[in-house]
Amino acid sequence: NAGVTQTPKFRILKIGQSMTLQCTQDMNHNYMYWYRQDPGMGLKLIYYSVGAGITDKGEVPNGYNVSRSTTEDFPLRLELAAPSQTSVYFCASTLDRDYGYTFGSGTRLTVV
Amino acid sequence: RKEVEQDPGPFNVPEGATVAFNCTYSNSASQSFFWYRQDCRKEPKLLMSVYSSGNEDGRFTAQLNRASQYISLLIRDSKLSDSATYLCVVNSFSGNTPLVFGKGTRLSVIA
Numbered sequence: 001n002a003g004v005t006q007t008p009k010f011r012i013l014k015i016g017q018s019m020t021l022q023c024t025q026d027m028n029h030n031y032m033y034w035y036r037q038d039p040g041m042g043l044k045l046i047y048y049s050v051g052a053g054i055t056d057k058g059e060v061p062n063g064y065n066v067s068r069s070t071t072e073d074f075p076l077r078l079e080l081a082a083p084s085q086t087s088v089y090f091c092a093s094t095l096d097r098d099y100g101y102t103f104g105s106g107t108r109l110t111v112v
Numbered sequence: 113r114k115e116v117e118q119d120p121g122p123f124n125v126p127e128g129a130t131v132a133f134n135c136t137y138s139n140s141a142s143q144s145f146f147w148y149r150q151d152c153r154k155e156p157k158l159l160m161s162v163y164s165s166g167n168e169d170g171r172f173t174a175q176l177n178r179a180s181q182y183i184s185l186l187i188r189d190s191k192l193s194d195s196a197t198y199l200c201v202v203n204s205f206s207g208n209t210p211l212v213f214g215k216g217t218r219l220s221v222i223a
Contacts, residue, residue, distance in 0.1 A: 031208070042199075042213060042215035042216060043199075045210055050208040058210065097144065097210075106155050
């Protein structure tokens with residue numbers, strides 16, 4: 001089992017560029033989440049999804065968009081990248097909240 | 113009051129020491145509790161779930177005190193490899209709302 005796979009692992013963007021962070025899980029989990037973590041700080045929830053076709057905003061959704069067309073994939077779109085979006089982005093999934101989450105290894109994004 | 117609060121540390125302890133972390137949560141209706149471990153520049157990984165009766169996994173013991181609304185993690189015989197940030201995680205609300213993560217407590221085990 002691959003678990004939760006995130007690509008790319010690293011990316012440098014210029015201000016104003018756009019990109020999509022990919023997240024795929026092969027565990028047939030309904031629940032998927034996107035977090036960002038700034039250096040020395042805690043996790044902040046960006047968006048989450050409770051199933052295909054359903055998404056909801058988290059704590060810090062501004063500047064991001066998501067879609068969930070399949071159970072496996074939950075891509076995160078950054079439009080018009082800003083330096084404030086420099087962070088590490090983690091995707092997570094779970095079958096049920098009572099089981100905790102499985103995280104991907106993260107995408108390190110720098111906006112210059 | 114924040115939903116989940118942890119002492120940020122750092123806790124600097126010598127090898128072989130016993131160290132304990134506490135975490136408080138605000139919602140008395142919370143149902144599920146977890147401790148995660150996060151190494152520097154890595155993703156969080158589930159360390160253990162916390163059960164009402166308390167549970168142990170090797171050198172790690174987790175306790176839940178519902179009356180005082182806190183959970184604890186005890187690490188005995190600390191190893192250098194235990195150095196990490198420990199995140200307290202709580203399932204605070206019903207329905208589909210996400211788990212609530214604490215900001216973490218940093219532990220450094222020193223030789």
